[in-house]
Amino acid sequence: MASPSYEHELNVALLAVQRATHLTKSVFHQNAKGTLNKSDASPVTIGDFGAQALIIAALQHNFPDDKIVAEEEAKDLRDNTQLRELVWGLVKDAKLDDEAAERTLGGSIKSADSMLDLIDKGDSQGGSKGRIWAIDPIDGTKGFLRGGQYAVCLGLMVDGDVKVGVLGCPNLPVSDSEPLKEGIGADASDEAGKFGILFSAVQSAGAQSRPLGPGALKPASTIAMKPLSNISDATFCESVEAGHSSQGDAAAIAKKLGITKPSVRMDSQAKYGSIARGAGDLYLRLPVRADYVEKIWDHAAGDLIVREAGGQVTDTEGKRLDFSHGRTLLQNKGVIAAPRDVHGEVIRAVKEVLGAKK
Ligand SMILES: Nc1ncnc2c1ncn2[C@@H]1O[C@H](COP(=O)(O)O)[C@@H](OP(=O)(O)O)[C@H]1O
Ligand SMILES: [Mg+2]
Ligand SMILES: [Mg+2]
Ligand SMILES: [Mg+2]
Structure with missing residues (x-):
């Protein structure tokens, strides 16, 4: 049997991450980020919860039998009505500006309660068997709060091997050839019409980048590490x-x-x-x-x-x-x-x- 191409998985993952970055960007630009400290003293914001709910909704719609390992859990939102309403306010309105893309993702989440249940679907214990998605709804939460770099991260593992990977980086420059800058203060998203960059890879099929956008996916280009002779x-x-x-x-x-x-x-x-x-x-x-x-x-x-x-x-x-x-x-x-x-x-x-x- 030919090895699977993961074309549908990649498409869903790209769109799901792109949609989630719209939510995180809207939180990034507001002062109240609803920050809580978790039991390990690390921060979590309404952006982390909202992005996780949106990505899991898209995965459940397309791949209902797959397992999900995600960083956050809904407990703090179940215990705190005000925080739950803040997150729900973001999630209910989050959508891509493209009908076909929204259809692919399964449209909006129906209620605040289903949002909480979706967040908690990320509680798989992982392992070496079957299809498991790994989600970091905001990686670099401390950077996100500081106005530095952060990434919305999604990977599909099959039998413990990563087959598909997508990273949405709203604060990185769109151009692949721009030199590296210190993370603090870098914010490509403030430039008109720029949404940052979306990286992706499928095992044995190379890596790509494309500009993040408001609706349908933008065209991608192949990326490669720089040759380093010394x-x-x-x-x-x-x-x-x-x-x-x-x-x-x-x-x-x-x-x-x-x-x-x-x-x-x-x-x-x-x-x-x-x-x-x-x-x-x-x-x-x-x-x-x-x-x-x-x-x-x-x-x-x-x-x-x-x-x-x-x-x-x-x-x-x-x-x-x-x-x-x-x-x-x-x-x-x-x-x-x-x-x-x-x-x-x-x-x-x-x-x-x-x-x-x-
Ligand atoms: N002591 C530690 N050593 C290494 N990584 C840690 C750490 N404590 C927290 N982290 C992880 O570091 C991640 C951020 O990585 P970086 O330093 O490259 O920005 C955090 O992700 P989150 O921000 O998703 O919680 C968190 O999971
Ligand atoms: Mg964290
Ligand atoms: Mg992380
Ligand atoms: Mg995180």
């Missing part, structure tokens, strides 16, 4: 949040590789999209705490997009990210993404620097 010429990106990735270890690794350019700090999986389109070269995510386990929704889409653009993505020991162990990357520590032919060299430097600390 590793010392590399630009690397890392988290803005020092609590998410060790900036000291990254600087030591860069020094070992002879890299002299300063790092570009940006929030979210916009880092994966940026190196996949050749706007930067390396992405280093170095554990700050031994006990932190990465979440699958923080990496599924970006991992595939970088690999399909000619890169390699592993953990700090050189192991591929393994999405088959539930909601977290239980078998991995940190992330190192680089063009395929220099990845080994980067891993050697990572091992030397991290090994010397033990």
Whole structure:
């Protein structure tokens, strides 16, 4: 049997992410973002809840038997009527400016109660069998609140392998050739008619980008990592949040590789999209705490997009990210993404620097 093309899955994923970015952008431009602190002290906003509801509604309409692993849960909204009404106010009006696209997504959500139930459909425990979608409705929530980069992220895994990945990055420049900028304050969405960028990949079919838009999908172009003949010429990106990735270890690794350019700090999986389109070269995510386990929704889409653009993505020991162990990357520590032919060299430097600390 021919391997599936995932054409319908990709189309639904692209439209669902595009619709969700309209909701997040509307929250981004309002002062009251309905921010709550979760039990791990990380923030969540009405944008995160709303985007998750919209994406799950589209997945349920098209693929009712698929499982979903999503970051957020509806409990805080069930307990807080005012917050629920704020989110519902956004969700009920969120739609793409194109009838065919809205039909594909199944149209609007019917009521506030069904919105809560949809949010809670993202509670699958994941695993190594069957079709499982991973959703991060807003990745880089801290960046989103700061006016920096963020991404709406959706990936489809089949038997633990990522087959389709989509990243909506409303605050990245539309042009693939624009150089990397620090994440803070970058806001392409304020330019008239610009909505940011939508990255996507299907396994064995390459990676693409297209401008985010208000309705039907815009035409896409193929993206590829930038050829890098000398590793010392590399630009690397890392988290803005020092609590998410060790900036000291990254600087030591860069020094070992002879890299002299300063790092570009940006929030979210916009880092994966940026190196996949050749706007930067390396992405280093170095554990700050031994006990932190990465979440699958923080990496599924970006991992595939970088690999399909000619890169390699592993953990700090050189192991591929393994999405088959539930909601977290239980078998991995940190992330190192680089063009395929220099990845080994980067891993050697990572091992030397991290090994010397033990
Ligand atoms: N101690 C830690 N180490 C690594 N990642 C962490 C972390 N604490 C939180 N995160 C994750 O870092 C993500 C943001 O990544 P980045 O630093 O690249 O912007 C967060 O996603 P959310 O913003 O979706 O919660 C969160 O899941
Ligand atoms: Mg979060
Ligand atoms: Mg995240
Ligand atoms: Mg998130």
